[in-house]
Every structure is written in structure tokens, then in C-alpha cells.
Amino acid sequence: MPLLVHGVVPRTPRLDDAAFGDVDAPTLVAGGDLAAIVTEVAEDDLVPSRRMLLRHTQVVEAAAKQTTVVPMRFGVAVPSADRLVEDFLAPAAERLTATIQRLQGHQEYRLRGRYDEPAALRAVLAADPRAARLHGRRGMDAKLELGERVVQGLERRRATDTARALEALRPVVSDVVETAVTDPLDVFALSLLVASDAEDGFDRAVESVAESLAPEVKLELVGPMPAYSFVEEEG
Structure with missing residues (x-):
């Protein structure tokens, strides 16, 4: 099942599932010093809809209350956790880390x-x-x-x-x-x-x-x- 990527955070924090309220809590896919906030999603749900866009926004906002988040635009999806690390987190690690440092606080x-x-x-x-x-x-x-x-x-x-x-x-x-x-x-x-x-x-x-x-x-x-x-x- 594809993974919808909501944002990137420092690897160290553990997100509080309770903070996401009635939205299913996402999981973290770690790569180096970074982690991506993801949820499993059916292929049909990758099509933009008000419901899915609202869910994406709720996840990003709930995570941002706990740590520094580099938000992704809605619709960024990857086929697997391994591909997410290999194709995105690892190649972009330096830039993403610099962005997290700039956005912190x-x-x-x-x-x-x-x-x-x-x-x-x-x-x-x-x-x-x-x-x-x-x-x-x-x-x-x-x-x-x-x-x-x-x-x-x-x-x-x-x-x-x-x-x-x-x-x-x-x-x-x-x-x-x-x-x-x-x-x-x-x-x-x-x-x-x-x-x-x-x-x-x-x-x-x-x-x-x-x-x-x-x-x-x-x-x-x-x-x-x-x-x-x-x-x-x-x-």
C-alpha cells in the first residue's frame, strides 16, 4: 500500500498519538537524522478530495505542535518505506536538515x-x-x-x-x-x-x-x- 508523506521532522522526537485526535495517528519512517511522517493510503485516496486534504492538514498541524515540521504539499506519495528513504530522505538530507534548523521555533x-x-x-x-x-x-x-x-x-x-x-x-x-x-x-x-x-x-x-x-x-x-x-x- 502506498505511503502518503505529510512532512519531515527530526528523527529524535516520538509523536504523541493522542495529539492527532480523531485522525488516525501517522507513523514515522526514519532515515539518518530525519524521519518522514507517513500514513498508509489506498490508491483511490491519492486523488485530491476535501476529506483527504483536510486529513493531511490535520496531521501536519498536530505534528507541528510537538516538533519542527517541514510540511509536504498534499499528494506526495511513495510506494514503500525503503523507496522513501532511498529516493527522498537520503538525497535531500542536507537541505531538509537546513530547513528544519531555519524553521525551528x-x-x-x-x-x-x-x-x-x-x-x-x-x-x-x-x-x-x-x-x-x-x-x-x-x-x-x-x-x-x-x-x-x-x-x-x-x-x-x-x-x-x-x-x-x-x-x-x-x-x-x-x-x-x-x-x-x-x-x-x-x-x-x-x-x-x-x-x-x-x-x-x-x-x-x-x-x-x-x-x-x-x-x-x-x-x-x-x-x-x-x-x-x-x-x-x-x-
Whole structure:
């Protein structure tokens, strides 16, 4: 039966089965100084599904509460424990060990900024007299030009607002991954690697960002979670 690989941890810890709750506890496949967290899985269950993705996430998160985990993306599977050690753990040992050392004592948070549409529109109109004059006109040409100017105004604000957020956050985080946004009202999507002993400062920095960007920008903070965004893709 294939093995689904959830993550890689240092070999020394023994994971507490009780920590996995109603999810079947995984097993560890050791190779050198590392161990892979795995569960046996039927071939049919390798097809992505909400149930299997949720199970994978629960396993990674439960393990991360006990030790440092290098999370694998869902769907990384191997035919046997021997192949897992020979084809993955042994060849990647140096890189995986370095990643574990970098992630030790850290957790990931995700911070999303999104424009409050009425407040952002007011700010754009206040900064663009031409857009303000066009606002409220009924003609199609006026509406099209206004729409273009609003989009351009938000693009200019997005660059500035993102820079302000990063300036406040970089001193209190160990790493940042910025994901491109596609919705016109999205400002930024940041994955932040935060050390456990820096969380108080991080909380204060997020509060500072929220205050400085209000009322135009609303923030959504998710976490803590395993450091999914700070490992290389595997498989």
C-alpha cells in the first residue's frame, strides 16, 4: 500500500498519538537524522478530495505542535518505506536538515489586506480632482474614464500601502513571502515567518499596520500554522 508523506521532522522526537485526535495517528519512517511522517493510503485516496486534504492538514498541524515540521504539499506519495528513504530522505538530507534548523521555533502567519470599497473610493476621489468631477456623471464615456482612474488610483495606493505594511513588519519577522494579488480590491497577501519569542512584537506591528492603513484597508490575519510557505516544493 502506498505511503502518503505529510512532512519531515527530526528523527529524535516520538509523536504523541493522542495529539492527532480523531485522525488516525501517522507513523514515522526514519532515515539518518530525519524521519518522514507517513500514513498508509489506498490508491483511490491519492486523488485530491476535501476529506483527504483536510486529513493531511490535520496531521501536519498536530505534528507541528510537538516538533519542527517541514510540511509536504498534499499528494506526495511513495510506494514503500525503503523507496522513501532511498529516493527522498537520503538525497535531500542536507537541505531538509537546513530547513528544519531555519524553521525551528517559528510559525507561519498569513496577513491579507483588502480595500474597503467606499472608503477607498473616497480616498481616490480626494486625491484625483478629475475623478471627483467625473463621479456621479451618467454618460458612458464619463463612467469608463472614472473606472479607469479609480483602478489607477488603487494601483498607486496599493504599492504605497504594501510598502508601509512591509516596513512595519520586516523588523519583527524572520522571512516574508509576498503573493501577487488579482482582485482589484486586494492590497496584499503576505506569508510571514514569526519566531515564537517575537510574537508579542509581531502582534503590535500588525496592530500598527491596521491603524495606519485604516479606514481604507481592512486586515485579515490567519495563524499560527505550520510554515507551508517557507519550504521548497517536493514531489
